[in-house]
Amino acid sequence: MSTVPVDDAAIAQAKQLRDQFQRFLREYEFGMREVETKISILRDEFTHMHAYNPIEHVSSRLKSPDGIVEKVARKGIDPDFDVIRREITDIAGVRVTCSFVTDVYRLFELFTRQDDITVLMVKDYIAEPKPNGYRSLHAIVEVPVFLSTGAIPVPVEVQFRTIAMDFWASLEHKIHYKFDGRVPAHLVQSLTEAADAAGELDLRMERLHREALEINHRVIEA
Ligand code: 0O2
Numbered sequence: 001m002s003t004v005p006v007d008d009a010a011i012a013q014a015k016q017l018r019d020q021f022q023r024f025l026r027e028y029e030f031g032m033r034e035v036e037t038k039i040s041i042l043r044d045e046f047t048h049m050h051a052y053n054p055i056e057h058v059s060s061r062l063k064s065p066d067g068i069v070e071k072v073a074r075k076g077i078d079p080d081f082d083v084i085r086r087e088i089t090d091i092a093g094v095r096v097t098c099s100f101v102t103d104v105y106r107l108f109e110l111f112t113r114q115d116d117i118t119v120l121m122v123k124d125y126i127a128e129p130k131p132n133g134y135r136s137l138h139a140i141v142e143v144p145v146f147l148s149t150g151a152i153p154v155p156v157e158v159q160f161r162t163i164a165m166d167f168w169a170s171l172e173h174k175i176h177y178k179f180d181g182r183v184p185a186h187l188v189q190s191l192t193e194a195a196d197a198a199g200e201l202d203l204r205m206e207r208l209h210r211e212a213l214e215i216n217h218r219v220i221e222a
Contacts (some may be wrong), residue, residue: 025065027152028091028092031092031155035145036094054103054106054107055096055103056097058096058125060094062091063088063090071089076119080145089120089155095159097163097166101162101203101206104162111141115190119139121138121139122139122142123139124137124138126165129195129199133199135198136169137159142155142156164201168194
């Protein structure tokens with residue numbers, strides 16, 4: 001039986017690429033952690049000052065290597081670290097789920113106006129939902145990360161949404177995945193209707209919340 005000779009140079013090159021990729025992903029992980037800390041401080045301070053917590057939950061994710069490769073192919077860009085850094089801005093993602101739409105915008109304002117945050121892009125899918133009904137407020141921001149070699153700006157996608165929007169998006173994502181993107185037309189239609197219903201529910205819940213607050217204030221003042 002013949003054996004294939006080990007190509008040491010190729011192995012060394014592959015290891016170097018793996019190390020580069022790990023370093024590349026680590027920068028995004030640090031950026032994500034900076035954003036998580038900022039959101040967590042906002043939540044704690046807001047709760048302390050206003051006796052009200054506007055955030056229901058926060059989740060974060062790093063895009064998987066497969067997800068990055070898939071997006072590189074979909075966008076038709078060079079598989080080069082500098083190009084990926086420039087063109088793919090959602091490698092690090094933080095999702096902030098709020099109770100009400102006003103909280104979504106309030107949190108967005110408090111977060112994006114911080115001095116060390118640079119807003120690269122805002123996509124307001126609440127003001128203008130996607131055709132399928134998807135609603136969310138997206139901000140691509142750059143946050144400085146301080147490494148031993150100096151500070152580097154790291155892009156992070158921060159999605160702000162309500163519980164109802166989150167509920168819808170997670171079901172839509174599952175259905176999309178289940179049908180490998182080819183969702184039957186009647187389900188697409190039902191999902192769009194459900195997104196409208198979720199939008200309605202957000203309005204009603206916020207009205208209810210305001211009414212309850214007003215009644216409570218009147219009782220306290222009386
Ligand atoms: P995952 O699983 O969250 O990583 P771009 O090429 O970046 O300019 P893109 O990616 O369409 O265009 O940007 P967009 O519209 O801002 O969407 C980015 C993210 O928003 C998605 O990330 C989803 O998390 C979410 N999103 C956008 N549209 C939809 C939708 O119709 N349904 C659901 N459920 N989520 C949506 P990823 O990388 O696709 O997915």
